[in-house]
Amino acid sequence: MKTNEQSRRQAAALRWVVRIFMILVTVIMIYPLLWNVYSSFKTNNEFLTNAFSLPKSLAWDNYARAIEKSNLLSNVGNSVLIVLITLCVIMVCAVPCAYCLVRYKFFGSRLMLNIYMAAIFIQATFIMIPLFLQMNALHLLNNRVALAVLYATMQFPFAIFVLSGFLRSIPRDYEEAAMIDGCGPFRILIKVIMPMAKPGIVTVCMISAMAAWNEYPVALVMLTDPEKQTLPVGLANLYEVQRYATDWGALFAALILALIPTIIIFLIGQKQLIQGMNVGGLKG
């Protein structure tokens, strides 16, 4: 039999081994980003001499060049515009849809929910070409609003899935009380359900916003005018160009600029994000 002392020492040793392992994984996860950050502050010469040293001083002009060389500002503006429209469309369409599917058991509601669940797997890259041809036929190519609506539609299956999970957990008593007081269904939706489902709605909005902000293939295909392109497309173009030019500093600066909004949203909302993924993804 091991003594208490021995087991405690063993447990502590194991804990340290695990801790070292986790720190190693942390380094692997974080280092590329860190490297990007401090490389963006180096001048090009510094970078070429030694890729790993810390910058001697903060070369903010990398950022200035990044902004003026690429269409970065207009890219960011486009991305912001598209994300806002996407969120509006999702709020207007997905919330009532999830509500109806959860509360009103009409013929085919089960089937629709199942179809939505299955649709989560149909991702945009599969239907790029028919999508492109369709949008072309509708003369909606190169149109940022159309792209936003498209993004919203792409997010619907997942959004409805998560929202129906949240909405199902709201007890019916509130709605019945409201109905007794004489509210019609619309008022119930807006005044009663929406405030109660706020965590779910916030989660869906954040996930959709990040998906729309980071989206690359569809934007690549739909927006051909450089003035209208979104951030990921702009960055990829910048990278293509910079492969042969040598202004690495500006490239890194551009990457960091692109990351900042995502990081901010993530830090603010990470609890909600992770919570939302769990509720939507793992419960019924």
Add this chain to the structure above:
Amino acid sequence: MFRDEYFILALKNTLKLMAVVPIITIAIALVLAFIISQSDLKERGLYRTVFYFPNIISLTVVGIIWSFVFHPTMGILNSFLNGVGLSAWAKSWLGDGSTALWCIAVTLIWQATGYYMVMHIAAMDGISSEIYEAATIDGAGPVRKMFSITLPLIKDIIGITFVLALSGTINLSFTLSKVMTGGGPNGASSVLLQYMYTQGFINGNFGYAMAITVFTLIISIALSMVSRKLTNSES
């Protein structure tokens, strides 16, 4: 379509990725999730946030950053190998036909592990700690606990995440192969969807590109049916 050697190459590459990436991703995600949910390290929450972080970065940015990791002269990987004294192993990772595809695989694993880890943590937190306590009384060490208790109890979740990982690999490999290698030296790292894109939008063979899409769609529908079966079996 099946007589096009580039298509066969793209198909083989995609299948290789699908065979390797999801398994490694889910395995690492499971191990990390187990450590985070079961150990008593105080900085657990920090690890959870940090490991999830790579997943929120736009995939294009991930692709660009990792292209630099693999860069022959300035890359992190080669500099690390040189510094450690293994210069013989340093080479042009993205430019070499045999390694380009695996670079994409590594990048896919890097960015997806956190996502699945978080799902696994949620599942593992649902297991009551009494079972683990009973196991400890019976003398089980952590490894034994993981294999005999945790894994069987979250089998359904693992099924779901695995299918998600498969479908994610098919989709995300497009962006990475386009940004990092552009299809790789002579098609060595082209994947199905990226080949479709080249055919459709650059060469203008819309019909052929659609054929490739339909084929990929069939594979993904098969996957989604498998996952529906799994989720139905749990509810």
